[in-house]
Amino acid sequence: MVYGATLKPHGNAHRGRPGRVVETVGRRVRVTDSDGERLCFLSGQRAVVGDEVTWVEAQGEGGKLIQIATRRNLLQRVDARGEEQVLAANLAGLLVCVAAVEPAFQASLLDRYLVAASQEKLAAVIVVTKTDLGVPESVEEELRVRAALGYPILRISNPTGAGLDELRAYIASSDHTGPWALVGHSGVGKTSLISALLPAQDVGPIGDISEYWGAGKHTTTHTRLFALPGGGEIADSPGIRGFTPAGVNPESVRDHFPGMHALGCKYRDCLHKIGEEGCVADEKSDPSLLRSYRDLLEQATGVWKRKSR
Template sequence: MKARVYKSTGSWYILKDETGKQFNGRIKGVFKIGDITSTNPLAVGDWVDAEMENEKEDSVIITSIYDRENYITRTSPHRKVQHHIIAANLDQALLFATLKEPRTSQGFIDRFLVTAEAYHIPAILVFNKADLYRKKETDKYAHLESVYSDIGYRVELISVKEHKGIEAVRDILQNKTTLISGHSGVGKSTFINAVFPEMALRTQEVSEWSGKGMHTTTFAEMFDLPDGGRIIDTPGIRELGLVGITRQELSHYFPEMRKVLNDCQFNNCLHMNEPGCAVKAAVSNDTIDIDRYVSYCTILDSIDEKDY
């Protein structure tokens, strides 16, 4: 039978077949997927073939995996050269961010967007906790909304606490498979509880001592939405390591840079110290946001060519 992976706990997988019936699955023997260097052979969202093992227990053996349309990864915490596939076969990725309690840095947002661009996954930014914003945060949001909208990203401002703006985000999720991501404490689970109360994900207060939030989800897990579509809830990601992106490729994953790359004097321009650089010219005349350029430089600096 054909089935989809809804949850992975390391050795066992929760699957659903095309009728929605749930099974417990395990991999048959050694499971190789080409030359892939991920720490997990299967990810939430994968389509697989499975054979019945025990009908009474609804347990199956996973025999093969279908080709992925796309996937999104993070670096393995144990081996930087390897990566862990967070989820596969996505229609879109939705990043929850906050400007207060905890503050999501623009650098983190940009790393997420670069990853989504690299894996051809449309990305949407949702800024939560608007009820906490004062003038400083309101001005900051207006600037970020302008920057990201101009590049072509959809940006939404919501307050789950005050139930503002959340219907627009609910509509975005309908009939799509959506990865929902962001630091712990930004309100992903609270949002899901508010919009889809029947799903009742666990929530946890932001840890006061760290301001980064506590981990409320330990494994990525997919949930069916009552109106159609699926969401994949992910562990609160503290750091999104970029995998398989070379220094030369990086600028291609910044849409505003992509527009001017052909105008650079050198076709191998890294947009740092080279003469005749169209990207640096665009930064100088404010057509590329200076903070986006700083993010680019920071990410470029973190890419070690030896890893690839």
């Protein structure tokens, strides 16, 4: 995987100034440094929230990005057209949001984010939103399975404020540097959470359908960073209805999927497909986890076959 993304060489690159991308605005990015912030346009490759960049003054207002520094880690997905798309970089970790009730709990979406985190050695926390609506026993069971695999679980309610102090404390005390990316299905309450954490700020539309990503579009993503008063940063992300981690093949899905590595099957390279000889996954794994694993495995096999053709 290529991490460093260098834009076209530029004559006055040595005069560039360092900054960091805190917001993507269509084809532009908002960059901050010690002098303040400005909109910069991109002449080549996309920069994303969290990127450390070099920029130069451009005619008119704003600036022009001339370089993106090598990324420490990134959140990357495969879009509807099968192309890899970087969503954010240099993160502290993922706050994977799932709603207790509405939209319905989707184990496979949650697990796909956990795979993306594991691939990049990123911390991942499961944030259960809308707990004021009650958490069904079926969801509790899914949470128990993932908690047993070591994932921290925070339960919050935006209208009542339950769990927000715990979340603030978690973020402030983490020794990971960079923003925590809020990810999860559209409508789970990500923007509402930021609004609850930063009541005085305009954090963007809540429950707004226009926020949905056009399928497969590269350009209209809007992501933004917020600094929390108690310490740490959080990044909102635009509406999403599905997520496929980038750079997966069948082996990497097995190695990064929660609880699917080293199950003790007869063959060490067992992929835990249905009916594989000597496979113990059906006895040893939670049925829902295994379903969600096989679903991603099947998709990754398809993507990988297309790629290696």
